[in-house]
């Protein structure tokens with residue numbers, strides 16, 4: 001049977017943050033996972049970027065299990081950009097981005113956005129005070 005391996009962003013609502021959801025993917029669904037990044041946003045939602053690998057049938061069942069427990073799975077087919085005119089270089093996005101797509105330049109005190117690192121999880125869109133981060137479908 002074909003093996004699938006996909007990168008995805010999982011959003012865990014606060015009420016299920018303490019449940020061993022990801023470990024059940026291994027035990028009950030024979031899937032392997034590799035956590036690329038995990039963080040908790042200021043509104044206490046858990047965000048995890050992971051690569052999930054397994055047989056197609058197990059993979060589909062595992063994804064169904066995630067959805068049923070309340071995990072939101074983010075599609076990576078979206079594109080995020082920064083409206084340069086709006087960004088005030090406040091630095092809020094630097095600490096919350098799960099893939100470290102923002103870096104503060106210590107000399108200029110300006111925040112650089114490395115779009116190629118972005119996995120379109122959407123966390124910075126909600127968190128950016130002047131709404132400089134934009135999601136395009």
Ligand code: SF4
Pocket residue numbers: 082086087088089090091092093094111127128129130131132133
């Ligand atoms: S949070 Fe928004 S305004 Fe602040 S540095 Fe990041 S993109 Fe710029």
Ligand code: SF4
Pocket residue numbers: 080096097098099100101102117118119120121122123124125133
């Ligand atoms: S959407 Fe924002 S927070 Fe999420 S990976 Fe991209 S730059 Fe980082």
